[in-house]
Amino acid sequence: MEKIYSRTKTIQEDKVSGFCPGCMHSTVVKLIGEVMEEMDVVEKTVMVTGIGCCGLHMDYIAYDTITAPHGRATAVATGMKRSSPDSLIFTYQGDGDFASIGLGESISAANRGENITVIFINNGIYGMTGGQLAPTTLLGMKASTAPKGRVAEEHGYPMHMCEILNQLTAPAYLVRTSCNTPQNVIKTKAAIKKAFQNQLDGKGFSMVEIVTSCPTNWGMDALTALDFIEEKMLPEFPLGVIRDR
Amino acid sequence: MARVLMKGCEAIAEAAVRAGCRFFAGYPITPQNEIPEYFARRMPEVGGVFVQGESEVASVNMVYGAASAGTRSMTSSSSPGISLKSEGISYAAAARVPMVYANISRGGPGVGAIQPAQQDYFQATKASGNGGFEMLVLAPSTVQEAVDLTYAAFDYADRDQNPVLILADGVIGTMMEPVELPPMKSDEEIAAIRAGKAAWACTGHKLDYANRSWIQPGQWDTKKMQQENEKAAAMYATWEQDVQVEEYHTQDAEVVIAAYGISGRIAKSVVDICRSAGKKVGLIRPITVHPFPYAAFDRINYDVCKAVLDVEMSIPAQMVQDVRAGVKGRCPIETCLCSGGNIMSREAILNTVDAILAK
Amino acid sequence: MAMIQVIAERCKSCQYCVKFCPKQVLAVGKKVNSKGYEYVEPVNQEACIACCMCGRICPDGAIEVYK
Numbered sequence A: 001m002e003k004i005y006s007r008t009k010t011i012q013e014d015k016v017s018g019f020c021p022g023c024m025h026s027t028v029v030k031l032i033g034e035v036m037e038e039m040d041v042v043e044k045t046v047m048v049t050g051i052g053c054c055g056l057h058m059d060y061i062a063y064d065t066i067t068a069p070h071g072r073a074t075a076v077a078t079g080m081k082r083s084s085p086d087s088l089i090f091t092y093q094g095d096g097d098f099a100s101i102g103l104g105e106s107i108s109a110a111n112r113g114e115n116i117t118v119i120f121i122n123n124g125i126y127g128m129t130g131g132q133l134a135p136t137t138l139l140g141m142k143a144s145t146a147p148k149g150r151v152a153e154e155h156g157y158p159m160h161m162c163e164i165l166n167q168l169t170a171p172a173y174l175v176r177t178s179c180n181t182p183q184n185v186i187k188t189k190a191a192i193k194k195a196f197q198n199q200l201d202g203k204g205f206s207m208v209e210i211v212t213s214c215p216t217n218w219g220m221d222a223l224t225a226l227d228f229i230e231e232k233m234l235p236e237f238p239l240g241v242i243r244d245r
Numbered sequence B: 001m002a003r004v005l006m007k008g009c010e011a012i013a014e015a016a017v018r019a020g021c022r023f024f025a026g027y028p029i030t031p032q033n034e035i036p037e038y039f040a041r042r043m044p045e046v047g048g049v050f051v052q053g054e055s056e057v058a059s060v061n062m063v064y065g066a067a068s069a070g071t072r073s074m075t076s077s078s079s080p081g082i083s084l085k086s087e088g089i090s091y092a093a094a095a096r097v098p099m100v101y102a103n104i105s106r107g108g109p110g111v112g113a114i115q116p117a118q119q120d121y122f123q124a125t126k127a128s129g130n131g132g133f134e135m136l137v138l139a140p141s142t143v144q145e146a147v148d149l150t151y152a153a154f155d156y157a158d159r160d161q162n163p164v165l166i167l168a169d170g171v172i173g174t175m176m177e178p179v180e181l182p183p184m185k186s187d188e189e190i191a192a193i194r195a196g197k198a199a200w201a202c203t204g205h206k207l208d209y210a211n212r213s214w215i216q217p218g219q220w221d222t223k224k225m226q227q228e229n230e231k232a233a234a235m236y237a238t239w240e241q242d243v244q245v246e247e248y249h250t251q252d253a254e255v256v257i258a259a260y261g262i263s264g265r266i267a268k269s270v271v272d273i274c275r276s277a278g279k280k281v282g283l284i285r286p287i288t289v290h291p292f293p294y295a296a297f298d299r300i301n302y303d304v305c306k307a308v309l310d311v312e313m314s315i316p317a318q319m320v321q322d323v324r325a326g327v328k329g330r331c332p333i334e335t336c337l338c339s340g341g342n343i344m345s346r347e348a349i350l351n352t353v354d355a356i357l358a359k
Numbered sequence C: 001m002a003m004i005q006v007i008a009e010r011c012k013s014c015q016y017c018v019k020f021c022p023k024q025v026l027a028v029g030k031k032v033n034s035k036g037y038e039y040v041e042p043v044n045q046e047a048c049i050a051c052c053m054c055g056r057i058c059p060d061g062a063i064e065v066y067k
Helices: A024-039 A073-083 A095-101 A103-112 A161-165 A182-200 A222-236 B008-018 B034-046 B056-068 B079-095 B121-125 B143-160 B170-174 B187-195 B222-242 B261-276 B320-327 B346-358 C016-020 C053-057
Strands: A003-005 A045-049 A064-067 A088-094 A117-122 A173-178 A206-211 A240-244 B004-007 B023-026 B049-052 B073-077 B099-107 B113-116 B136-138 B163-169 B176-179 B245-248 B255-258 B281-286 B288-290 B307-312 B333-337 C003-006 C026-032 C038-042 C063-066
Touching (some): A024 A088, A024 A182, A045 A073, A064 B079, A073 A095, A073 A103, A073 B023, A073 B049, A073 B056, A088 A095, A103 A161, A117 A182, A161 A206, A161 A240, A173 A182, A173 A222, A182 A206, A182 C053, A206 A222, B004 B008, B008 B099, B008 B143, B008 B163, B008 B170, B008 B176, B023 B034, B034 B049, B049 B056, B056 B073, B056 B079, B056 B099, B079 B099, B079 B121, B079 B163, B113 B170, B121 B288, B163 B170, B170 B261, B245 B261, B255 B346, B261 B346, B307 B320, B307 B346, B320 B333, B333 B346, C016 C026, C016 C053, C053 C063
Parallel strands (some): A045 A064, A088 A117, A117 A206, A173 A206, B023 B049, B023 B073, B255 B307, B307 B333
Antiparallel strands (some): B004 B176, B099 B113, B136 B288
């Protein structure tokens, strides 16, 4: 019999993913590796990670990586790509990193049309620091710094990064996917592949926003969190291609 | 080679280009705008990259990224902007990424004043970011010295894989002087420098678990983190060989002035005036303010020295603490200070010297 | 002819594979791995059609599929 599916070689063979059970960071890291192998770009790829759970996989992947200060991944990627244009540079950032502390860097890099790829993990909460309010936290959703849940009058509304960046002229590709079903996993992988190909083709800024779960900080088991994505997250963050130029 | 008349900021930028700097990112702030403006014109001519970042924070992180890809890279700012850059500087120091940055300092604290000052001494020499890292801090007193130190800074940065700071001020940055420029590094030399960083630079590697590049401004493992800090401390300890100081007429001096940067230059003219009037005055001018040239203060003749006069464009005085550590109580220490964007007055120094001599 | 293999050490028992397998091949087992997770095991191997749904949805790359 022939092996037709196994874990990507871009994850070190003897290592176990460092994320919580059901955490879709693991899924996305796996998909990125599959795409890198299929496109044969491992040799020239560098991942710029943000701060938070989005750096938890640095010690078990097998390709080049650098940690950016919190929120600054797109700025670090700008410097890298501009001075090393033959490399394939992608940032890997969570919602706190990309949409809160790094909002200025994110919008500015998108507005310059930097020829980089952003993988943006939107799970509506701060993971590593323990479940604080994120810019993407849903209305009514509890967070350790919003114990009664997000209230519009006090915290404002969830931020929609694809739609915000869609106000800019420069970005080439803005897409929102999820990893809550095998079908969506396949679509997410295709989106990552297209975003990488855009960079190779010199098209400029591409972002894949991936709606994921954080069972640990949502306070539910992994399967219940799948339902929460379907019933609560996706109505607020509808999936689909927002921009494709 | 013929000398050319250049503004300090532009001369610093040209020296960087000649040293092989091929990436610069910066953000406007007075009085250093001529540095990014010069790079914006110059970089396209040499195949380099200039980016105006959306902030100081973004700019320093662009440099952190470019330097991590192996390119000689630089940023610059002035006092409040340097504070914003401290995040990226600390990351570069932790990750051992070489980069050069210049502080064309101005009055402070806060937004302060746009005129020249020396109020960032503590920040520059003691804590340019969190975590207790150290840097070589080079303080020019002329445009020529700014050129030479900037050119050398890139070699220091690469040698140590550590940030290097050019601590200048608004006078050095904005005045014009004739300078002799150092030789332009060839494309081959620049390529060789970059190739020398291939082992650790982040540009992609073959799929290989052991030999990939992983630039880490921190460690999960506290034991490893301590080891990294111990390695850095051992590297900082080698800087004793790099100490630079100008000692001027100190042997028989009854008053030894201690001053750096533009204050040092003004103080030197005071020494000349005093000497022509028969007054025994000398000068210790630290060129590396970190590491500080403490040993120069051991060479003072304390049998005749009435006082060491610390001259700074900072109120309260800052460098005086290092001067105190150098003098070790062997004579009194006096100060002559100004602050807030006011340039040190020669008369004020002369009057203070005369008052000490009259005691 | 198809089969799956679960790499027990990688499994964190999130049960995504159990939920999405169209042929109910997988179930949470009674044994635990070194991390303390009751890892998933194939309980109906002969029903496997090698559709790879389990492998794709598994965050941790714990499932290998053979055909």
